[in-house]
Amino acid sequence: MKNRKGRKGEESRKRLLKVAANEFSIRGFHDTKVSTIVKRAGLTQPSFYLYFPSKQAIFEELITDFHSRVRHLTESLLLESGIKQTDVSNRVLSAVETVFQFLAADLDLTRIGFFLNPDAKQMKKDLAMVLKDNLEAEQRLGYFRSDLDMETVAECLIGIIEHLTDSHLLPGSKDPASLAAQVVNLLIYGMLPNQGALQKRGDIR
Amino acid sequence: MKNRKGRKGEESRKRLLKVAANEFSIRGFHDTKVSTIVKRAGLTQPSFYLYFPSKQAIFEELITDFHSRVRHLTESLLLESGIKQTDVSNRVLSAVETVFQFLAADLDLTRIGFFLNPDAKQMKKDLAMVLKDNLEAEQRLGYFRSDLDMETVAECLIGIIEHLTDSHLLPGSKDPASLAAQVVNLLIYGMLPNQGALQKRGDIR
Amino acid sequence: MKNRKGRKGEESRKRLLKVAANEFSIRGFHDTKVSTIVKRAGLTQPSFYLYFPSKQAIFEELITDFHSRVRHLTESLLLESGIKQTDVSNRVLSAVETVFQFLAADLDLTRIGFFLNPDAKQMKKDLAMVLKDNLEAEQRLGYFRSDLDMETVAECLIGIIEHLTDSHLLPGSKDPASLAAQVVNLLIYGMLPNQGALQKRGDIR
Amino acid sequence: MKNRKGRKGEESRKRLLKVAANEFSIRGFHDTKVSTIVKRAGLTQPSFYLYFPSKQAIFEELITDFHSRVRHLTESLLLESGIKQTDVSNRVLSAVETVFQFLAADLDLTRIGFFLNPDAKQMKKDLAMVLKDNLEAEQRLGYFRSDLDMETVAECLIGIIEHLTDSHLLPGSKDPASLAAQVVNLLIYGMLPNQGALQKRGDIR
DNA sequence: TATGAATGAGCCTTCATTCAT
DNA sequence: TATGAATGAAGGCTCATTCAT
Structure with a gap:
């Protein structure tokens, strides 16, 4: 009242x-x-x-908004990855899709926080670290090749997400789900035509 | 006069x-x-x-500079890929390394042409297309999985290059060769621990 | 209403x-x-x-307040000087002390009315005139040197009061009584070491 | 050239x-x-x-200008007072007249440096100290009454100069010489009608 | 080829003041 | 008696760009 x-x-x-x-x-x-x-x-x-208080201030508030949303996102990703799942690739797929969905939810904010923000580099580095930790955990469980440097893998993933966001999500030419599917399919199984993978690929989509 | x-x-x-x-x-x-x-x-x-004639003009001249260099780069990549090579992964590796080397050659220009240029999107799309053509050719030859959408693969590669350039090449924290090696290792063989790949990986590093 | x-x-x-x-x-x-x-x-x-009605208005009201208080002050000074007193210097001393006391009573108002008020000049002139009239009366009675231009004397006194108010009264570093004593001692007897004055000086302090 | x-x-x-x-x-x-x-x-x-660089800056430059002129003035006053002179009152008169002349030389600057300058208080205090030192030296030589607190005397003089500057110099209603004469006549001999002084007064004007 | 001097255009910001409730 | 919300009017400052030499 x-x-x-x-x-x-x-x-x-x-x-x-x-x-x-x-x-x-x-x-x-x-x-x-x-x-x-x-x-x-x-x-x-x-x-x-x-x-x-200033033009700068409203800009920073938007960035902070984005930042805190990103924090929530990473938290939810951590939770998710904690839950036992039999299929690793599905786990990864779901995570990547969640990220794309998140980025698609408010395109203006995404552009600001991800591309206009002068401190975006740091934020992406943070994000990469979270990813890396997850990936390394699974790597230790034998789900991923042991010779991969998961930090680089994480950064590659970030790069991919970043670029696809810019080239397909922001313009609206592709949807989060299909982007995620393609990315994960590529990263999980690689480019070479190896037999064993073909069956599993069906699981993803 | x-x-x-x-x-x-x-x-x-x-x-x-x-x-x-x-x-x-x-x-x-x-x-x-x-x-x-x-x-x-x-x-x-x-x-x-x-x-x-103006501040805008000098900026654009720098971008044009970068642009024409990029054109030379893609031409040389096409030539290279025309030459028959037995090992696909080495072909890809060499191409990616060439790109990183190119981007490392003039960091200021790279930042301008790749990150500051408002038309960078188009340029990256062009680059992606060249890559795609190459990749599809090799795909038809059976070197790559036939179910991969090579346009997306190309874009992922661009994204990776973009991000690693920003996070490691511009700051100088990693060199072109090792960046290329890691990227290609990941993309070619994927993340899963599959046996056949392990031997080949040795070829790269 | x-x-x-x-x-x-x-x-x-x-x-x-x-x-x-x-x-x-x-x-x-x-x-x-x-x-x-x-x-x-x-x-x-x-x-x-x-x-x-406006910011200006509240400022002016404060000035008017100060003004009317000054008017009361001058009236009381006139009354005082009307009363016959045997000792001139004590008369002057008492007057000056009264003024200092008045100015010390509300320091904020004094700063406003005396230093911030754009019409302070006129008010000081008015005050000087009252002083002058008093002084001239006493001059005619032979208490003061006949060759002194009492208008200037009055203005000097105002200047002194003004400055000491600013430098000692407002900061609170000296009290009205001692300020008055020193000022009057100086003005009455002058700076030269002349014999006759020395006894009388004792009366003041 | x-x-x-x-x-x-x-x-x-x-x-x-x-x-x-x-x-x-x-x-x-x-x-x-x-x-x-x-x-x-x-x-x-x-x-x-x-x-x-800013409006503030030009204001401060004017104040600094005034400040440095004041410094020159005080230096010249110190020099002057070093020279032996038989007549103290003439010494003082000349000093005061010099000050008035200085203040009359550039009225705009005087208003700014003396009345508008938020740090004028400090500057006046400095000026008072120079005066005080001079006066005390002469006091020790027996030229002035030994019971006078020369700091206060100096401040009174400053106050007088300040006020007369504001009320007569800036408006142009009196000239430096006559202002100085009246001020010094008052301060040196005081207000009381004492015989001895009358002859000497003739020396001043 | 170069520069000292100057400007058009415009943006951010502030503050006293008012409207509607 | 009071306030949440809003504004008219104006001022300081910046920057790319040009004039005249």
């Missing part, structure tokens, strides 16, 4: 974030003008500064 | 390009100031406009 | 005046922000305009 | 300083707009920033 610090303000703030995300995503930081954000949000410039 | 042969002028021009490449690479387009470029090049602002 | 008797309102108004005086005194007119005043007074911006 | 860093720029810079001094002096810091300064100097806004 005493919903102080009102509803309307909260909505204006959200609208600003939404519009800003879109503008940044399309135009990048510098070519995004506060005046445009505000116009699209149906407000005037001073109102912007009612909710955010 | 438009005697473009003045020795001094030509040198000033080159200095500007060099410095600009470095500034753009470090700071990005917007945060690079013409005033800084000319200062570092030992010139004054009007001199800049003696050689380039 | 315009029932100005609301207790709470009256208190809010007073709080605003108090806080504003302090802020103006510390920061000056321009660097004092309405937003700060209301925050410190525990109110919101629109409330401010319930009590004062 | 090689008068690099040209004449024209130097002139623009000086014009800006001149105009700025006048604007600040009339309007104070906040109400002085860069746009006005620049307009009056026959330039456009960006040119301003060719010569000064």
